[in-house]
Amino acid sequence: MPSLINEAGPVYWRSLDELARTPEFAEAVRREFPNDEWDRLPAATRRQFLQVMGASLAFAGLTACRWPREEIVPFAHRPEDRVPGVPQLFATSIELGGVALGALVTSYDGRPIKVEGSPEHPDSQGALSAVAQATVLGLYDPDRSRQVILRAGGQEYAKSWDDVAADLASRLTDSGEGLAVLSEASSSPSLGRLRERLLAARPAASWYEYEVVSFDRERDGLRAAFGRPLRVLPHLDRARVVACFDADPLFEHPAAVRLARGFAASRDPHRPGGMSRLYVVEAGYSLTGGRADHRLAVPASQVAGVLAALAAAVMGRLGLPVPAGLGDAGAGPSPDSFLANLAGDLLAHRGAGAVLVGPRQDPLAHALAAALNAVLDNAGSVVHYHELADPDRPSHLAAIAELSSRIAAGSVKTLVILGGNPAYDAPADLRFAELLGRVPNAVHLSLYDDETSHACRWHLPQAHPLEAWGDGRAFDGTLTLQQPLIEPLYGGRSAIELVAGLLGSAPVSGWEIVRESLRAVAPDGDFEVFWRRCLHDGLVAGTAAPAATPQFDLEAVSQLALAQEPPPAPSANALELVLLPDPKVHDGRFANNGWLQELPDAVTKITWGNALLLSPTTARELGVAQEDVVAVSAGGGASVEVPVDVLPGLARFTALLSLGYGRTVAGSVGNGIGADAYPLRTTAAPCVIPRATVRPLGRREKLACTQDHHAIDTIGFGERNRRVANLVREASLDAYLEDPEIFRHMDHHPPLEQLWKEGTYEGEQWGMAIDLNACTGCNACVVACHAENNIPLVGREQVIRQREMQWLRIDRYFRTPQGVAPNEVEDAAMVFQPVACVHCENAPCEQVCPVAATQHTADGLNAMIYNRCVGTRYCSNNCPYKVRRFNFFNYRKRMPDIAKMQLNPEVTVRSRGVMEKCTYCVQRIEKVRIAAGNDRRPIRDGEISPACAQTCPTRAITFGNLNDPSSEVSQLRADHRSYATLEELNIRPRTRYLARLSNPAAAHGDAGGGDHGKETA
Known part of the structure; x- marks a missing residue:
């Protein structure tokens, strides 16, 4: 008997074409092999292959087998000697936007192949963002700069580091007159120390810092509110109510991994004190907005107006004087019900809330957020303030504008640019690329010979973060070390080494510079012991920035509000x-x-x-x-x-x-x-x-x-909603607490019986649980899987043909009520669902393979035997989850031996005509199984972590032994929120999901999962 449960419930869809059921979408779903096109696949030329593979063909990898000369320390322990073929882990860091992220890098015989999060680091906590993980691919990029280049008279000349050193020495005066340095944002104590030495030695020189993405507006807003700029660090695990105004703390924030983990902890339905509630006001969907219980879409310029109205409402209810100008602070909408409920929620949870503002908002919005956190007693409990190491630094826009003005005036004779690409990304009105042509001697240190390098006289190859010594500070100020895992492949140097050269001294290595900086924070005693401990941990414990307890200046905020022009x-x-x-x-x-x-x-x-x-x-x-x-x-x-x-x-x-x-x-x-x-x-x-x-x-x-690719829809959109339980299941917290079995009631079908007597499965039986209540859709798991399993790139044209090769995809669904026409959709709730091979016990793919290339292993994995596969693709066609991927190219054929050094040696590189899919990272399973066998002990729960689970910032993915009732995965599968997608097919997937919960305020009353309101203009 078909289920009718979905006929009155919400509708989930991935694109407007799917909701409208356009002929193009219907045809794409109907085709037996959606990624087959009418035209034949052209033969891949070497040029095309290099274009899509990029750094996977690292021609310069010949140097990758060299051993680092400086002493570096393995993360776990220092062996007496290296064992070839045995990977080692090293703690290091990757700096982005002036914030150092703690990383743990896997190295095979001197080759770094994978970057993960350091469990010791306060911002990483064992996880890492997609962007940070992908930096290892940049290490082996064949397009990286390989030599010093001099551009003169319209010609390019290959030069040496000695040549550029001699040229700079001949042009620099003792006073530094005419010298300017432009750097990226950096929190490196070593670079800061060298900057001070340079400006002291050459007092007429100047130093500027420019970054496109910065927190300068937050600094200005807090300077107005507190009299000095501070750094805001929320502790979302302590929050009961979070209000984000054009802020994306779960993804866009420099400490997003830390914040996402705290937020996930606060969303536990059984958390003491109750599950947190999230309000979001933004112009367009962010990942934080996708997790909102209540969301308001307003233009970005009107966010400050909404925040001003909220501040006025809260202060009015508290009996506090409302700062002058708040009523005129913006021309934003007045969504009375939204603001009334938000104000009431914040007041009901004083000391357990957080009001956060994103970096794109004006200083007034940040000052208002600081005011709200102060009067609501959130400051010091949930929202913490930390002192800045550079409180007097001018804003990045002011710095690049001042430098441009000086160049135009002809006062800059030598400009040294440390990283960055200002010729490409500086504000357009400055015409910075043109101004570079007026500098007699412009020098650019960068990983690539890019737009800025082409506008400069000198280009210098920069060392990759995995090739150089360095340091930096985490978002909370913790001193983090960067150690190289390999010698520079192309002879590059780091920024600190170049600045040391500007001091006119003999060449100094990055190792010496970092050690000298570390001595400033070393305790009394043996420095070498301290040095090795810091390298082992990747950080210096106890060096977080001191907490601040600033006093709020109401009058300053009033003046800021009065000066605000209505948008x-x-x-x-x-x-x-x-x-x-x-x-x-x-x-x-x-x-x-x-x-x-x-x-x-x-x-x-x-x-x-x-x-x-x-x-x-x-x-x-x-x-x-x-x-x-x-x-x-x-x-x-x-x-x-x-x-x-x-x-x-x-x-x-x-x-x-x-x-x-x-x-x-x-x-x-x-x-x-x-x-x-x-x-x-x-x-x-x-x-x-x-x-x-x-x-x-x-x-x-x-x-x-890719939003319509691999659609789980073979019976039509309307029929799927009538007959099949929702792939994504949601309910409000109140509905779940009232009826914990609510998610199991969403799926009505006859009892599922086997046609044969089942055997008994002994030993380990692996399975996975994915908590949709924790997943933010950040894509970290997708990149981790890509790096771990040697997944090839296919390029733009092949993605359009639905031939992307990622084993793991994140399905993004929108939710609307029944009956909403596609041309009427203006606002919809959003939910993410990671989907990979679910390792069905009654796997449809196994039943149709003519050569038995896909089989079940003794521990329950749906395994691929690559050398048996003949590429019929019947398995892909019969897979209801659409998670199998077919190799249309023979990447192995055109891959030189040295290029394989970038790949994970524990995972087979597949060839053309072979099907592939998620293996639950079987190589990691076998590695732990062998180690446990050698130690004569059972495998411990949590000891095996697939790449996706290991890197997940919110720990949404759990893996373990289903035969162990005490294992975490077994307990999660027994949870009331646990369900299997497409369970009515009786395929018995080993991967199960935990339903998502929303926590709407009672006044909003959206039992389906939160209110996502439109603006009221």
């Missing part, structure tokens, strides 16, 4: 354009990383490029549709051509566009991918651009979007 209301003829750092290539620095280019965006599911995001209503009023190419202009100035992606959840008349694409000198992977949005970014409007216009160009561009 213009966006309209169809004057859109509000929001420029965002891309979640994959960031500000463009990772554009040549194939893993990140091919990684689907968590929200849009777009790969290999960017798009202009519009809501369905805005797109309809502008007369544009999905994949239409439009020209976006800002205030009648520069124009950018970009395709449109229509997506629910955006504020009306708001457009979102990612930065970091449209590179011209990125490398063979990143060149020409996407549209460059930097021409629209200015010093006056670096993030939110008012009065933007969109003009259709009358042509279309296919997006490499």
Whole structure:
């Protein structure tokens, strides 16, 4: 008897085409092999192959077999000697945006092959973001700079480090007159110490710091609120109510791993004190917005107005004087019910709340958040403030503007640029690329010979973070060390080594510089013991920045509010354009990383490029549709051509566009991918651009979007909703506590009986549990799987043909009520579901393989025997989860031996014509099994962790032995929230899910999983 449970419930869909059931979507689902095209696959040329493989073909890997000369310390213990073929773990760090992330790197015979999170580090806690994990691919990138280059008279000359040192020495004066240094944001104590020495030795020199993505507006807002800039560090595990205003702490924040783990802990339905509640106000969907219990979509310029109204409401209820100007602080909407409930919730949980504001918001918004946290007693309990190491640093925009002014005036004779790419990403109104031509001697140290290098006289190859000594500070200020795992492949040097050379002394190694810096914090006693302990841990314990207890200045906030100009209301003829750092290539620095280019965006599911995001209503009023190419202009100035992606959840008349694409000198992977949005970014409007216009160009561009790929839908959308239980299951916390069996009632089917007598499964039987209540959709697991299992890249054209090879995908679903037409969808709730091979006990794939290439192992794995596979793809067609991937290319044939050094030697590299899929990281299972056997002991619970589970920031993935009733995975499978997808097929998957819970406020009363309100303009 079919289930009718879904006929009155919400509808889950992945794209507007799926909801509308367009003929194109229906045809894609109907085809037996969706990734087969009518045209034949052209033979891959060597040029095409290099383009998609990028760093996977590391021609310079010949040097990868060299042993590091400096002494480095294994993470676990120092063996008497190295054993060839046995991997070692080393603690190090990777700095991004001036924040050092603790990393644990796996090295095989001197070859780093995988980057994971350091369990000792306060910000990593054993996990790592997708971007940080992908840095290992950049190490072996063949497009990296290989030599010192001098550009003069329109020619390029290969030079040596001695040549550039001699040239600099001849041009630098003792006073440093005419010398300027431009660096990326860095928290390195060593670089800071060298900067002070340089400015002391050459007092006429100047130093500037520029970063596209920064917290400068937060610094300015807290300076107004407290009299000095501070760093905000929320402890979300302690929060009962979290309110995010254009903030994405679960993904975009530098300490996102730490914050996501704390948030996941607060969402435990059985947590003492109750499950937390999340409110989000934003212009377009973020990953934090996807987890919101209540969400309000408003233009970014009006977020401060909403926050001002909230501050006025809270202070009024507390009987406090409302700062002057709050009523005029913004022209934002007045969603009375949303604000009333949020204000009431914050007041009901004083001392257990957090009001957070994102870095794109004006200083007023940050000052108002500080005011709210102060009057609600959240400061010091949930929201902590820390002192900054550089409180007097000017903002990055002010720094790059001042440097540009000095260059234009002709006062800069020698400019040394340490990393970064300002010729590409500096504000457009500064015309920095043109100004570089006026500097007589511009020197650029970078990993790539990029846009900035081409505009400079000298280009110097930079050492990769995995090749160089260094240090930095975590977001909480903890001193973190960076040690090399390999000698520089291309003779690069680090920023600290170059600055040491500017001091005019003899060449000093990074090892010596870092050791000297560490002596400043070393305790009395044997320094060598302290040094080795710090290298072992990857950090210096007890060095977090001191906590601050600032006094709030109400009058200063009032003055800031009075000075705030009301933002213009966006309209169809004057859109509000929001420029965002891309979640994959960031500000463009990772554009040549194939893993990140091919990684689907968590929200849009777009790969290999960017798009202009519009809501369905805005797109309809502008007369544009999905994949239409439009020209976006800002205030009648520069124009950018970009395709449109229509997506629910955006504020009306708001457009979102990612930065970091449209590179011209990125490398063979990143060149020409996407549209460059930097021409629209200015010093006056670096993030939110008012009065933007969109003009259709009358042509279309296919997006490499995976949202409709591998759809679990073979019986039609309506019939699936009538007959099959929801793949994603949700309920409110109140409904779950009232009826813990609610999720099992969502699936009605006859008892599932086997046609034969089942045997008894002895020994370990592996299984997995994925908690949808913890998953944020961050994609860290996808990159971890990619790195661990030697998954190939296929390139943009093959992604469009549905031939991407990732074993693990994150399905993003939108949820709307029954009966909502596709052209009426303006707002929808969002939920993520990781999907990989679920290792069915009654596996449909095993039943149709004509050569028995896929079989069950004794411990319950659905295993692939690659050398048996003949590529019929029957298994893929018969897989209801659509998780099998077919190799259309023979990557092995064109891969030179040295290129294989980048790959994991414990995982087979598959060839053309072979099917592959998730193996539960069987190589990790066997490794632990052998170790346990050698020790004559059973495998301990939690000892085996697949790559996806190991790197998950929220610990949403749990793996273990199902035959052990005390194992964590067994206990999770017995949880009331546990369910199996497609259970009615009786395929008995080993991977089960835990349903997602929402915690809407009673006044909102959305039992389906939270309120996602529209703006009320």
